Amino acid sequence: MPDILLDFEKPIVKLEKKISEMKALAEEENLELAGTIRNLEKKLDKLVKDTYSGLSRWERVQLARHPARPFSLDYINHLFTDFTELHGDRLFGDDPALVGGPAFFNGRPVMVIGQQKGRNTKEKLFRNFGMMNPEGYRKAIRLMKMAAKFRRPIIVFVDTPGAYPGLGAEERGQGEAIARNIYEMARLPVPLVVVIIGEGASGGALGIGLGDRILMLENSWYSVITPEGCAAILWRDAAKANLAADALKLIPADLIKLGVIDEIISEPGGGAHRNFAGTADAVRTGLLTHLAELDTLDGESLISARLEKYAAMGYYHDR
Amino acid sequence: MVWFKRNTPGLAKQAKKNTPDGLWIKCESCKEIIYKKQLIENSYVCSHCEFHFRINSRKYIELLLDEGSFEERCEGMEAVDFLHFRDQKRYSERLKSARQKTGLKDAMRFGIGAVGGHPVVFSVMDFSFIGGSMGSVVGEKVARAVDLAREHRLPLIIVSASGGARMMESIISLMQMAKTSSRLARFSAEGGLYISILTNPTTAGVVASYAMLGDVHIAEPGALIGFAGPRVIKQTIGQDLPDGFQRAAFQLEHGFVDMIVNRKEMKSKLMTLLRFFTATGGTADA
Numbered sequence A: 001m002p003d004i005l006l007d008f009e010k011p012i013v014k015l016e017k018k019i020s021e022m023k024a025l026a027e028e029e030n031l032e033l034a035g036t037i038r039n040l041e042k043k044l045d046k047l048v049k050d051t052y053s054g055l056s057r058w059e060r061v062q063l064a065r066h067p068a069r070p071f072s073l074d075y076i077n078h079l080f081t082d083f084t085e086l087h088g089d090r091l092f093g094d095d096p097a098l099v100g101g102p103a104f105f106n107g108r109p110v111m112v113i114g115q116q117k118g119r120n121t122k123e124k125l126f127r128n129f130g131m132m133n134p135e136g137y138r139k140a141i142r143l144m145k146m147a148a149k150f151r152r153p154i155i156v157f158v159d160t161p162g163a164y165p166g167l168g169a170e171e172r173g174q175g176e177a178i179a180r181n182i183y184e185m186a187r188l189p190v191p192l193v194v195v196i197i198g199e200g201a202s203g204g205a206l207g208i209g210l211g212d213r214i215l216m217l218e219n220s221w222y223s224v225i226t227p228e229g230c231a232a233i234l235w236r237d238a239a240k241a242n243l244a245a246d247a248l249k250l251i252p253a254d255l256i257k258l259g260v261i262d263e264i265i266s267e268p269g270g271g272a273h274r275n276f277a278g279t280a281d282a283v284r285t286g287l288l289t290h291l292a293e294l295d296t297l298d299g300e301s302l303i304s305a306r307l308e309k310y311a312a313m314g315y316y317h318d319r
Numbered sequence B: 001m002v003w004f005k006r007n008t009p010g011l012a013k014q015a016k017k018n019t020p021d022g023l024w025i026k027c028e029s030c031k032e033i034i035y036k037k038q039l040i041e042n043s044y045v046c047s048h049c050e051f052h053f054r055i056n057s058r059k060y061i062e063l064l065l066d067e068g069s070f071e072e073r074c075e076g077m078e079a080v081d082f083l084h085f086r087d088q089k090r091y092s093e094r095l096k097s098a099r100q101k102t103g104l105k106d107a108m109r110f111g112i113g114a115v116g117g118h119p120v121v122f123s124v125m126d127f128s129f130i131g132g133s134m135g136s137v138v139g140e141k142v143a144r145a146v147d148l149a150r151e152h153r154l155p156l157i158i159v160s161a162s163g164g165a166r167m168m169e170s171i172i173s174l175m176q177m178a179k180t181s182s183r184l185a186r187f188s189a190e191g192g193l194y195i196s197i198l199t200n201p202t203t204a205g206v207v208a209s210y211a212m213l214g215d216v217h218i219a220e221p222g223a224l225i226g227f228a229g230p231r232v233i234k235q236t237i238g239q240d241l242p243d244g245f246q247r248a249a250f251q252l253e254h255g256f257v258d259m260i261v262n263r264k265e266m267k268s269k270l271m272t273l274l275r276f277f278t279a280t281g282g283t284a285d286a
């Protein structure tokens, strides 16, 4: 159980604590409390369901950033076997905010790539909080092209608060790196399935995320800008992030209506950080389903379907 | 990420100063007083310090295309407030006032034209329309310009001026990066020529998509070109940014633009490039 709690999680954890105390008491004192415990467990079930189904967009953004939320490597280690991490962009350096390499998924050779955040302070700094530099984007596309060369499907986990806004990133062409990646991804003749597991911030996410299929975990977000960034600009007050989150319509339920994503993966039992195994299972099922569908298409068909997919995105009157 | 809005107060002032209403105008860079007529004759470039005044799409069409050659396409394409986006103002109101102010439908125009007799597909952004921000209309027009060039086997020129994606279209504005870049990828794979001209400013989502995907990148002198906004970078690194950071010369030094060309010489430079890329007499299989 994570010891870092969001406000709306507190009543749940309190009740969970009470139940476990009750159980301990029943055992120690040999008391007949089964009925009481059953009632409390029922109450807990309902509380979890009510809490997590009624979350505001802003609360989901907070869940997406939950310190205990599973990261890319958690999914990679859990769902893949023989993952061999490959490093470097062959141009400048290696970016620890992006991990990737060949692995087996359900016995099948694939290329898996993901944005990686850190758990503790040292790790967070090492992973640059999941904010990639140009060399990360260039490493990602190197691995994707390698996958294309050997005809392996590509699975991408997106989890970033944005591409890194730093001096060196600009010197080394952050914009060019993202643009080039999108351009190159458009021509990859292999299936490309993207799973947004936490934060999907803007070009930082799209720079590795031009998928044939976009799956999103229930408590994740994907937007052109962070809610805080949007609030700072349009409301001139970053504290209005909750309003911005609503205006941006950045949660999976919004994005599926807009046709931007293909499937919402539900997180059982109050979120991926509370039930990782259940969530990872749902991710596995999602990946298997979509890969199976994409397997029926050859390289050229994949490329033209991808082009069509993004060509259809836009709302305008053509008078 | 979009950062045109932060600059708005300053830019509004600048735009006023840039609009040569009277006979004389003060250069905002060197502060010299310039005779308006002379400034116009000089392609809105300060004759004292070469500062490039911001100009609108109509002026770029006049400057770079042969007179009367521009046939605009999809002129009437209009944005829709499909999210009913509302911050302190409604997006629909922003659109309305931008249309009134500029007489344009959105921040991008395109069509077929000629540069020194070379037929091209020409697209030009207009910063005066909500900071040149890229929403569905800009993305769709870029895509159609690319397709038009592909259909007629013509070179494509895009003049960019943008603060980035249009937040009021949220995720759909981000998806325009995907739409435009994937179309350019097909165009390029089939041998299409694309010249990207980056003017002040070309930033964020536009730099992270079509503006950085040309065969040749030409920057106007002094143009701000970058992905993240200077203020955001400054906040992140906690120190002042070096002089000239993200300007055209910085991008030339770091290898992201091929050349910096003064606006007055832009057309003749385009003609030279078009001659090179469209001439016969390459390799045997050309």
Ligand SMILES: [Zn+2]
Pocket (backbone or CB within 6 Å): B027, B028, B029, B030, B031, B032, B046, B047, B048, B049, B050, B051
């Ligand atoms: Zn001057």
